[in-house]
Amino acid sequence: MDERTRLRLDVSYDGTGFSGWAAQPTRRTVAGVLVETLDLVLGAGTATGLTVAGRTDAGVHATGQVCHLDLPTTVWREREGQLLRRLARLLPTDVRIRAITEVPAEFDARFSATFRRYEYRVTDAPYGADPLRRHEILAWPKPLDVDALNDAAAGLVGEHDFAAYCRRKENATTLREVTRLEWRRAPDGVLVATVQADAFCQAMVRSLVGAMLVAGDGRRPVEWPASLLARRERSSEVTVAPAHGLTLVAVGYPDDPAEYARRADLTRRLRVPAEA
Template sequence: MTDGRVRVRLDVAYDGTDFHGWAVQQDRRTVAGVLLVGLRQLLGDEGAAGLTVAGRTDAGVHATGQVAHVDVIAPAWQTRRGDLLRRLAGVLPPDVRVTAATEVGFDFDARFSALSRRYEYRVSDAPYGVDPLRRHDTLRWRWPLELARLNQAAAGLVGEHDFAAYCRRNPNRTTVRAITELAWRRDPDGVLVATVAADAFCQSMVRSLVGGMLLAGDGTRPVEWPAQLLTRRERAGEVRVVGPHGLTLVAVGYPDPEAWAARALATRRVRTLTIEPA
């Protein structure tokens, strides 16, 4: 407890279709804006402060495993901790849910203590398009895709590289990232799913990577082409940034509690990121 507050980790899920991303924006509906309204309704206007998220998703991007932290006035937390999830379900709109609320130490920082973020991107190459019930989280690709070609393209992108070709330019931010996992699978329903994990992502990186791999997957480009773009130091205009609706943040990884502070300090020293996968 610090200055009469406790830090609470929030696990959050949302359908990003009708949100203008995570971050609060004036006159626009955002996940953080809606969540803060709900928290303050239950905890009081000053009851919740410092809402911080692991990864600020862009407009239209979904989450099943988003993580945030918020500092709550201690008496309000003691009053609401037992039924906070149920009460939030009653005041939040149906496209966002807090699935867990856990008291943590102040060493925990949802953004800087994170070791990794994992996303999935769903693509249908079925001739009829996308199942109507999955139209909000699955991209339609008009040409047949070969799973083997997609995974060959993905293999060349794993590791630490300068991903400038796949990132929106920001002269004050590094585009060096370390991808620890990147692979495709075809689910029983025929949908292709890319799973990608890294320490962090720069803006538009995930959607750009998928766009590059899809061109290799349908034979438009050689399977070596997505990796060859890593030699560039500017964004590659040939790479299509695919739609946000196919992208979902599924998990954020953290070290053991005793390492939270050290991880946050190390992350801040290496870079200060705008973590906005698109």
């Protein structure tokens, strides 16, 4: 077998026109577009093992997505100087590969990750979202109190069973550790929620946002989102916030490449991360 080289790809995309990350035979997806373009540039099947850090749902955006793939070392050596520009010319404008980096074979975009960080954007302006930003900002019909949003967020930080906020998958745990959850109002008036955890269950981020928003506009007490953590199944009271306000902004990895394999082994033993 030919020697192969592992490559890390840093990817951004506007999720509006995609049915999520994962390849689907009859739908346009980010993975499908990437594989199609890689096959066009390198030859069908030359790039193998495309693996992503977080399989985003339909309509979710990314500025800091990470994936890896393997190429025959001879092909990589021949193409490394011009591969990024060739892909840029052929990829559709709503997805960009921003960097291609050679990494150790032990690097796993999914299992070596130490955290995923998302941002969710909401406007409570009476006129709604700016037309040029309507695909990345949710227009909320009621005024929102930043202090109330942060009070609601505080009770959700830490390691908890987030079953009330997850679409449960068979044999998958809903135990997660949220290390950062906070709201701020940007200078343009847009409210930005930053949510960071070791991993997320499917729809977890948007469910958390949906619960916090009704506390932020006064329809629920600020203690309500945290009170749902006592439940062991998904709460029908939680409305999942729309996908278009959510962006994956960063994925973290160990600083020392020697830790990639250890981190991957640990993650596999703990859980199988699902979509956020």
